[in-house]
Amino acid sequence: MNIKHILLLAMLAFGLAAPAQTYVGSMTTDGYTRRDVTARLQRQGDRATILIFNTKFARMMPVKVDVEIPEVVVDSTALRCRQVVPTSNGKPYPKYTVRNLRGTADGRSLRFSCTMGDKQVTYTGTLTQKQ
Secondary structure, eight states, X not given: OOHHHHHHHHHHHHHHHOSEEEEEEEEEETTEEEEEEEEEEEEETTEEEEEEEEEOSSTTOSSOEEEEEEEEEEETTEXXXXXXXXXXXXXXXXXXXXEEEEEEEOXXXXXXXXXXXXXXXXXXXXXXXXX
Protein backbone atom coordinates (compact mmCIF):
# COMPACT_ATOMS: atom_id res chain seq x y z
CA MET A 1 0.00 0.00 0.00
CA ASN A 2 1.49 3.34 -1.00
CA ILE A 3 1.11 6.73 0.68
CA LYS A 4 -1.75 7.78 -1.67
CA HIS A 5 -3.81 4.77 -0.57
CA ILE A 6 -3.11 5.48 3.09
CA LEU A 7 -4.13 9.13 2.72
CA LEU A 8 -7.29 8.17 0.84
CA LEU A 9 -8.27 5.69 3.55
CA ALA A 10 -7.59 8.28 6.25
CA MET A 11 -9.77 10.86 4.48
CA LEU A 12 -12.59 8.35 4.04
CA ALA A 13 -12.37 7.30 7.68
CA PHE A 14 -12.50 10.92 8.81
CA GLY A 15 -15.48 11.60 6.56
CA LEU A 16 -17.34 8.59 7.91
CA ALA A 17 -16.61 9.58 11.50
CA ALA A 18 -18.00 13.10 11.13
CA PRO A 19 -21.17 13.55 13.21
CA ALA A 20 -23.00 15.52 10.48
CA GLN A 21 -22.40 15.82 6.77
CA THR A 22 -24.24 18.03 4.29
CA TYR A 23 -24.93 17.00 0.70
CA VAL A 24 -26.46 18.67 -2.35
CA GLY A 25 -28.04 16.61 -5.07
CA SER A 26 -31.17 15.49 -6.87
CA MET A 27 -34.30 13.92 -5.49
CA THR A 28 -36.76 12.06 -7.68
CA THR A 29 -40.29 11.25 -6.56
CA ASP A 30 -42.39 9.15 -8.93
CA GLY A 31 -40.85 10.76 -12.03
CA TYR A 32 -40.60 14.34 -10.69
CA THR A 33 -36.95 15.38 -10.21
CA ARG A 34 -35.92 18.31 -8.04
CA ARG A 35 -32.32 19.51 -8.30
CA ASP A 36 -30.13 21.27 -5.73
CA VAL A 37 -31.80 19.51 -2.81
CA THR A 38 -29.81 19.82 0.42
CA ALA A 39 -29.75 16.84 2.76
CA ARG A 40 -27.86 16.31 6.01
CA LEU A 41 -26.84 13.01 7.51
CA GLN A 42 -26.50 13.25 11.30
CA ARG A 43 -24.91 10.20 12.89
CA GLN A 44 -25.36 9.07 16.48
CA GLY A 45 -23.40 5.84 16.91
CA ASP A 46 -24.96 3.12 14.74
CA ARG A 47 -28.02 5.28 13.96
CA ALA A 48 -28.52 8.35 11.83
CA THR A 49 -31.13 10.92 10.94
CA ILE A 50 -31.54 12.12 7.36
CA LEU A 51 -32.78 15.70 7.08
CA ILE A 52 -34.02 16.94 3.70
CA PHE A 53 -34.35 20.72 3.47
CA ASN A 54 -36.68 23.08 1.61
CA THR A 55 -38.01 20.55 -0.88
CA LYS A 56 -41.13 19.54 -2.75
CA PHE A 57 -42.24 16.01 -3.58
CA ALA A 58 -44.36 16.95 -6.60
CA ARG A 59 -44.24 19.72 -9.20
CA MET A 60 -47.62 21.10 -8.09
CA MET A 61 -46.93 20.81 -4.35
CA PRO A 62 -47.79 24.32 -3.05
CA VAL A 63 -45.13 24.59 -0.32
CA LYS A 64 -41.58 23.49 0.31
CA VAL A 65 -40.94 21.45 3.45
CA ASP A 66 -38.12 20.20 5.65
CA VAL A 67 -38.37 16.46 6.34
CA GLU A 68 -36.63 14.42 9.02
CA ILE A 69 -36.18 10.66 8.65
CA PRO A 70 -35.01 9.30 12.04
CA GLU A 71 -33.75 5.89 13.14
CA VAL A 72 -31.76 5.02 10.03
CA VAL A 73 -29.39 2.14 10.80
CA VAL A 74 -25.75 2.74 9.79
CA ASP A 75 -23.56 -0.28 9.11
CA SER A 76 -20.17 0.82 7.75
CA THR A 77 -21.24 2.78 4.66
CA ALA A 78 -24.67 1.12 4.31
CA LEU A 79 -27.91 2.83 5.40
CA ARG A 80 -31.16 1.03 6.01
CA CYS A 81 -34.50 1.46 7.71
CA ARG A 82 -37.44 -0.91 7.48
CA GLN A 83 -40.16 1.51 8.57
CA VAL A 84 -40.29 4.87 10.35
CA VAL A 85 -42.66 7.85 10.54
CA PRO A 86 -41.00 11.02 9.20
CA THR A 87 -41.52 14.44 10.77
CA SER A 88 -41.70 17.99 9.50
CA ASN A 89 -41.33 20.87 11.96
CA GLY A 90 -41.57 18.33 14.77
CA LYS A 91 -44.94 16.99 13.60
CA PRO A 92 -45.17 13.29 12.65
CA TYR A 93 -46.64 12.35 9.28
CA PRO A 94 -47.76 8.69 9.45
CA LYS A 95 -49.49 9.06 6.05
CA TYR A 96 -45.96 9.36 4.57
CA THR A 97 -44.33 6.52 6.52
CA VAL A 98 -40.87 5.75 5.14
CA ARG A 99 -40.49 2.08 4.18
CA ASN A 100 -37.57 0.00 2.97
CA LEU A 101 -34.97 2.76 2.95
CA ARG A 102 -31.70 1.48 1.48
CA GLY A 103 -28.62 3.52 0.67
CA THR A 104 -24.98 4.38 1.18
CA ALA A 105 -22.97 7.22 2.67
CA ASP A 106 -19.30 6.78 1.85
CA GLY A 107 -17.83 10.11 2.94
CA ARG A 108 -18.17 11.63 -0.55
CA SER A 109 -21.78 10.93 -1.50
CA LEU A 110 -25.17 10.10 -0.03
CA ARG A 111 -27.53 7.86 -1.97
CA PHE A 112 -30.78 6.36 -0.79
CA SER A 113 -34.14 5.19 -2.02
CA CYS A 114 -37.31 4.42 -0.12
CA THR A 115 -41.07 4.55 -0.30
CA MET A 116 -42.74 7.52 1.42
CA GLY A 117 -46.43 6.82 1.73
CA ASP A 118 -47.23 5.48 -1.75
CA LYS A 119 -44.42 7.37 -3.56
CA GLN A 120 -41.00 6.05 -4.56
CA VAL A 121 -38.24 8.51 -3.54
CA THR A 122 -34.59 8.44 -4.64
CA TYR A 123 -31.87 10.88 -3.52
CA THR A 124 -28.30 11.22 -4.84
CA GLY A 125 -26.03 13.95 -3.51
CA THR A 126 -22.38 14.86 -3.08
CA LEU A 127 -20.68 16.08 0.07
CA THR A 128 -20.52 19.86 0.48
CA GLN A 129 -19.38 20.26 4.08
CA LYS A 130 -18.75 18.44 7.33
CA GLN A 131 -19.97 19.78 10.63
